[in-house]
Amino acid sequence: MSGTFERSPALEALGIDHGFGLRGSDRAAPGRVHRARQVHGRELRRAPLESPGVEADALWTDAPGEAVCVATADCVPILLVDSRRRAVAALHAGWRGTAACIAAHAVARLGDELGADPADFVAALGPHIGVCCYEVDEPVREAMGDPRSFRAAGRSGHYMLDLFDCNRRQLLFAGLPPANVHRVGGCTACDPGRYVSYRRRDAGRMLHYVRMPST
Numbered sequence: 001m002s003g004t005f006e007r008s009p010a011l012e013a014l015g016i017d018h019g020f021g022l023r024g025s026d027r028a029a030p031g032r033v034h035r036a037r038q039v040h041g042r043e044l045r046r047a048p049l050e051s052p053g054v055e056a057d058a059l060w061t062d063a064p065g066e067a068v069c070v071a072t073a074d075c076v077p078i079l080l081v082d083s084r085r086r087a088v089a090a091l092h093a094g095w096r097g098t099a100a101c102i103a104a105h106a107v108a109r110l111g112d113e114l115g116a117d118p119a120d121f122v123a124a125l126g127p128h129i130g131v132c133c134y135e136v137d138e139p140v141r142e143a144m145g146d147p148r149s150f151r152a153a154g155r156s157g158h159y160m161l162d163l164f165d166c167n168r169r170q171l172l173f174a175g176l177p178p179a180n181v182h183r184v185g186g187c188t189a190c191d192p193g194r195y196v197s198y199r200r201r202d203a204g205r206m207l208h209y210v211r212m213p214s215t
């Protein structure tokens with residue numbers, strides 16, 4: 001399976017089994033995985049789920065050997081780890097989820113559930129559509145609220161949205177130290193050989209997973 005997934009050196013250093021899927025990874029789900037039905041919201045649910053049709057864009061578990069997964073094509077996949085309390089989470093953050101503050105919400109909720117200190121979390125943000133390619137219009141900019149993650153676009157009424165910057169700001173606001181927020185991979189729209197892109201009208205999704213080891 002090597003070559004199918006990109007990995008975060010920071011999560012590898014913690015001994016966390018994880019991967020950001022490349023093109024074709026939707027057919028290479030490793031071991032026991034838990035997925036919810038993604039709806040561009042910010043709901044965080046604990047896996048295993050009570051039924052496979054449960055809607056959520058953030059899943060967490062503290063069960064060793066059980067992977068939580070999200071699937072994306074341009075949206076930001078975020079893997080969160082608290083190695084001290086041995087809990088992991090996978091988040092799906094497109095512009096709607098980002099506007100709903102899914103990353104900050106997940107850190108706050110997990111902090112409550114686990115009695116965790118946000119400073120113990122490590123986050124890896126995987127391949128997504130970059131500020132180089134992600135042009136959005138005025139309604140999206142208004143929905144996002146915070147103007148700091150936008151750049152000028154080539155035509156009026158449009159903007160380039162930096163989803164990495166936006167989600168990183170949320171994680172720092174939620175209490176993660178800057179050194180604990182990592183970026184993995186490139187722009188999904190720029191690299192068709194490597195990634196699936198919704199904007200490029202590609203079919204399929206890429207699968208991203210994280211699990212605590214069994215031992």
Ligand SMILES: [Zn+2]
Pocket residue numbers: 129130131132133134187188189190
């Ligand atoms: Zn790009």
